Amino acid sequence: MASHFSSVLQLTDLDDFITPSQECVKPIKIEKKQGKSLAKIQIEDDGSYVQINQDGGKQKLEKAKISLNDCLACSGCVTSAESVLITQQSHEELLKVLRNNKENVTEQKVVVVSVSPQSRASLAAYFDLSSSETGRRLTSFFKGLGVHHVFETSFSRTFSLLESQREFVERFQRKEQDSNRLPMLTSACPGWICYAEKTHGEFILPYISTTRSPQAMMGSLVKGYFAEQKGLSPQQIYHVAVMPCFDKKLEASRSDFYLEKDETREVDCVITSGEVQKMLEEKNVSLNDVEPAPLDTLFSSVSGGEFLNHAGSGSGGYLHHVFTYAAKQLFGEEVKDLTYKILRNNDFQEVTLEKDGVVLLNFASTYGFRNIQNLVQKLKRGKSPYHFVEVMACPSGCLNGGGQVKPKPGQSPKELLQKVEELYKAERPLSPEDDTRVAELYQSWLHSVGEERAKELLHTHYHPVEKMKNGLTMKW
Secondary structure, eight states, X not given: OGGGSOTTTOOOSOOSSOOOOSOOSOOBOOOOOTTOOOOEEEEOTTSOEEEEOTTSOEEEOOBOOOOGGGOOOOSSSSOOTTTOOOOSSSHHHHHHHHHHHHHOGGGOOEXXXXXXXXXXXXXXXXXXXXXHHHHHHHHHHHXXXXXXXXXXXXXXXXXXXXXXXXXXHHHHHTTTTOTTSOSEEOOOOHHHHHHIIIIXXXXXXXXXXXXXXXXXXXXXXXXXXXXHHHTXXXXXXXXXXXESSTHHHHHHTOGGGEETTTTEESSOEEEEHHHHHHHHHHTTOOGGGSOOOOOOOTTSOEETTEEEEOSSOTTOOHHHHHHHHHHHHHHOOOOOSOOOEEOSSTXXXXXXXXXXXXXXXXXXXXXXXXXXXXXXXXXXXXOOOOSEEEEESSTTOGGXXXXXXXXXXXXXXXXXXXXXXXXXXXXXXXXXXXXHHHHHHIIXXXXXXXXXXXXXXXXXXXXXXXXXXXXXXOOO
C-alpha cells in the first residue's frame, strides 16, 4: 500500500479513523469565470481530466492541491500524492525550517519540539531502551539537528486532566438543569472528534468535553507563556509535536488553534513516532548510538532526570483521574484502586462507585469505532448508563496509534504493543494535583490573563460539519 501514498505520511496499516479508502472529493481544479457556463469534463485514458469547451476545444485541467488546512477528514481525504498533497505536516517541513535557520541567521525561528509519552514509549520499544533514556537521546538527536528546546506533553496533559476533572464535577452538579451534560465524553482523540463532528453533529457535541487535548494545551503554553518569557512573538517560534497518530496533524490544522492576531498556528507541525524513526534512518543514526543529553525541564514532568507519567490508561488516564477526583469531591470517597469490568471486549470497560447498593458514579472506556458506534446508539436511545466515557478511536488506545513505529520482522503487533505498554507504565506516576509547577503556572500565568482568556487557552469548541452537497463539497 505504501507505494500508492505520499512518503510524507507513510499511511500504512492505520488504526486511526482517517483511512485511505477513497479519492478526495475534489480531484480537479476548475476555474469559474463570470458569465460563462461550465463546460463538460471527461476523463482520459491516462486518468487526466480534460475540459471540453462549447466550441469542442480541449483543455487539460490541473489537479487540485489540497493542504491539510483544507482537509475534511472524510475517511479518505488523506489519500494519494496525486490528488492530495499534505505539505505542512511532515518531518520534511521540520528539516526545511532547520535548514533555513542555518542559512538565514538573521531570520531564525526558535524551534520547539514537544514529544508525547506514547511516542517515546513506541521508540523505546523499537530501540530496546527505557522510556526516559529514549527521551534523553531524542533530546540530543533533535538538538543536534538544530532544535532549541525539547519538551514533553505529560506536562501539558496535567492541565488537561485538571480541567477535565473540574469540568466533569461542574457538569455533574448541573445535570438536573441540563440533560445534555452527561455523559461527558473525552475530547483528546482527534479521530473521534472528526467522527463526532461529521457524523452526529449537534446531537453528540454537547456531551463532548471542551477541555483541550495535551497537544493543544502545549500549543497554548509554547506560543503563549513560553513566548512571553523569552520575549518572542508567537510567529518567531516553530512548534513541532511528536504524536502517536496521524489525526493529530488534523487537530493542529483546526482554525480553533490558529492565532489570528499573530497569524500563526499554536502547533505548526505534527510528526508521528514513525516519522521520527524515518528521520533517524535518513540520517543513518540509531538512537542506541546517540549520546544522551539532559532533559529540558521547563515544560516536562521530570524528577531526578526521569520522566513522570499519569496513572490509568495509555491514552492519558482520563477515566482514572476524573473518577478518583469526582468520588472525593462529590461523595467524599477516597478511591485508591479502580476495578475495571470488561464488557463486550477489552476495549469496552467500566468502573463504578457504589454505596449502600446505590451506583453513585458509572464510568466507561470505549476504544475503537465499533464500540464508539454502540455507545452513540445507546445515547440516541436514551439507554446510556454512564456519567463519563474515555473515548479513543484506536483499538487499545493511543499506545496503538496508527503513527506508532511498526513491528520489526518476526515481531507480531501484539508483542510490540505489550512491550510499549510495559515501557509506558514503568514510569513513576504523578498525580495532577501534586504537580507544583503546573499549580504555579495557574497562579502566575493564567490568573494574570483573566478568567475569560484563561478559558480560551485551556478549552476549545467543536463544530458540526455540513453534509455533502451535490456530491461535491463539504465545509467545516
